[in-house]
Amino acid sequence: MTERDRGIPNRKPLVMIETGSASMLPDIIMSPRLLPDAKERDYFLVVDNKFGNTQFPMLVKRFQMAGLRRPKGIVVPEGEEAKSFKTYENVINLLEQSRANRSAVLVAVGGGTVGDLTGHVAATYKRGVPYIQVPTTLLSQVDSSIGGKVGLNTEGGKNTVGQFYDPIAIVIDPSFLRTLPFHEMRSGWAEVVKYSVINPNFVEKIDFNKMFGEDLEVDLDYIQDLIKFCVKTKQAIVEKDPYDDGIRQVLNFGHTIGHGIERDAKISHGDAVAIGMVLESGLAVRRGLMSEALRDDMIFLLVDAGLPIVPPQSVRPDRAVAYMENDKKNDGSINIVVPGEGSNKYSKFSVSADELRELLRPPLRTS
Ligand SMILES: NC(=O)c1ccc[n+]([C@@H]2O[C@H](COP(=O)([O-])OP(=O)(O)OC[C@H]3O[C@@H](n4cnc5c(N)ncnc54)[C@H](O)[C@@H]3O)[C@@H](O)[C@H]2O)c1
Ligand SMILES: [Zn+2]
Numbered sequence: 001m002t003e004r005d006r007g008i009p010n011r012k013p014l015v016m017i018e019t020g021s022a023s024m025l026p027d028i029i030m031s032p033r034l035l036p037d038a039k040e041r042d043y044f045l046v047v048d049n050k051f052g053n054t055q056f057p058m059l060v061k062r063f064q065m066a067g068l069r070r071p072k073g074i075v076v077p078e079g080e081e082a083k084s085f086k087t088y089e090n091v092i093n094l095l096e097q098s099r100a101n102r103s104a105v106l107v108a109v110g111g112g113t114v115g116d117l118t119g120h121v122a123a124t125y126k127r128g129v130p131y132i133q134v135p136t137t138l139l140s141q142v143d144s145s146i147g148g149k150v151g152l153n154t155e156g157g158k159n160t161v162g163q164f165y166d167p168i169a170i171v172i173d174p175s176f177l178r179t180l181p182f183h184e185m186r187s188g189w190a191e192v193v194k195y196s197v198i199n200p201n202f203v204e205k206i207d208f209n210k211m212f213g214e215d216l217e218v219d220l221d222y223i224q225d226l227i228k229f230c231v232k233t234k235q236a237i238v239e240k241d242p243y244d245d246g247i248r249q250v251l252n253f254g255h256t257i258g259h260g261i262e263r264d265a266k267i268s269h270g271d272a273v274a275i276g277m278v279l280e281s282g283l284a285v286r287r288g289l290m291s292e293a294l295r296d297d298m299i300f301l302l303v304d305a306g307l308p309i310v311p312p313q314s315v316r317p318d319r320a321v322a323y324m325e326n327d328k329k330n331d332g333s334i335n336i337v338v339p340g341e342g343s344n345k346y347s348k349f350s351v352s353a354d355e356l357r358e359l360l361r362p363p364l365r366t367s
Helices: 021-030 052-065 079-083 085-097 112-127 138-144 174-179 182-198 200-205 220-240 247-252 255-265 269-286 292-305 317-326 353-360
Strands: 014-017 043-048 072-076 105-110 131-135 149-152 161-164 169-172 334-339 346-351
Touching: 014 021, 014 220, 021 052, 021 105, 021 131, 021 169, 043 052, 043 112, 052 072, 052 105, 072 085, 079 085, 079 112, 085 112, 105 112, 112 131, 112 138, 112 149, 112 161, 131 138, 138 174, 138 182, 138 220, 174 220, 182 200, 182 220, 182 247, 182 269, 182 292, 200 220, 200 292, 220 247, 247 334, 247 346, 255 269, 255 317, 255 334, 255 353, 269 292, 269 334, 269 346, 269 353, 317 334, 317 353
Parallel strands: 014 169, 043 072, 043 105, 105 131, 131 169
Antiparallel strands: 149 161, 334 346
16 A cells, blocks of 8 residues: 555645535545545544534444445543543554554544544554544634644643644535534634634625524525635645745734633633734734734624623733743744735734733733
8 A cells, every 4th residue: 555545644635615515424535536445444433522422323324324334433532631642542542452554544523622633643643544634613614624733732731742744635514513502603703803814805704693503593605605715715825834834823813822811811712812813913013014904804803703802800911921931833032923914914023021911911902
C-alpha cells in the first residue's frame, strides 16, 4: 500500500457541505477517488459520550447497509477532556487491542474536541492512518474541521501538543445543528463574526435569527450557504499559509486576549472571543491599523448576536494577562494579529503587558 493510498497528510481533502450528507457517509467513503479497497478496511467511529454517542446506531446501520464492515465505536469524554493525554492513550490502546492496521480509517463525529483528538490519533497511530471529519457543532463546521490543525491539551494550556494533518474528507451536514444547545450555537456565531471581519463581503448575509439551535429556528438552506462562505474564507487563507507563518494567524483574531479572559473569568469561548475581538480591534484602531468603521460594523454584529462586548466584572487583569503571556503564539511580547481592509490584508503588532492590564481594568476602554 502506498503512502497515497493511506491518505497521507496534506493531500487535499474532499470537502462536502450538504444537508443530509452525514447519511451519505458510506457512499462518500466508497467513492473510488477517496479510498481504494473501502470494503476491506476497518472503521472506527470516534464519538463523545454526550452527543456523538446518540449518532452511533444510525451510522453503524448506514455502514452495514452499504456493505462496509461494521464500524467499531470509540467513545471519549465530552468537552476538553477528550483532548487529554489520558484519552489519547486510551484510544491508542483500543485501536491496538482491536488490531487496527495501517489501512484502518478513523471517523470523528462530533465537535472540535473530538475532531482535534481524532486527527492527532490518526496522525500518530502506526505513523499515520486516514481519517474523516464529520463536524457537528457550528464552531467545528465553520472552523476547526478545516485546515488540518490537530492536537491535545496539556496541563499548562490548550493545543500545546499537535501537528498539521489533513483528513481525507470533511463531511459537513448542517442538519446536526438542529439539536445544538443555544450557548454552543453562540460560540459558533462569534467565529462567524470573525470571518465577516476577515472577509467583509458577507457581512450583509449574516442573520442570526436564522441560526438558533435546539428546537428553535434553524434555516438549513441559509446556514448551509453561510458555512460554505466561512469554509471558503478559511480554505483560501490556509492555502496561502498552511503552516501558520503569516496570514493564517489572522484566524486567531480575538483569541489572544479572548483566551486570557476565557481562562481567568471562566466564560464561554464564544463570549471570550467576542470580547477579545472588540479589545484587539480597539488596540489596532489606536495604532491606525484598523478603521473605526470596520471595528464599529463588527461591534454592531456582536450586539445583534447578543454577544458581550466588554469584559465581565469578574476578570482579574493580572491573571488574565499572565495567561496571555503564556500563550504559545507569543515569544516574550504579546503579539496580536488583526484583519485589515480587504480580504488579503492583516496587521501584526505587539502589545505590552501593562497596556493590556490597563485595557482590562475598569473604567473599560475599547479604543
Ligand atoms: N483545529 C482547529 O483548527 C481548531 C479551531 C478552533 C477550535 N478548535 C478546538 O475546538 C474545540 C471546541 O470545539 P466545539 O466548540 O465544537 O466543542 P465540543 O467538541 O466540546 O462540543 C461542544 C458540546 O456540544 C455537544 N454537541 C456536539 N454536537 C452537537 C449537536 N449537533 N447537538 C447537540 N449537542 C452537540 C458536545 O457533546 C459537547 O458537549 C476546542 O478544543 C478548540 O481548541 C480547533
Ligand atoms: Zn475560536
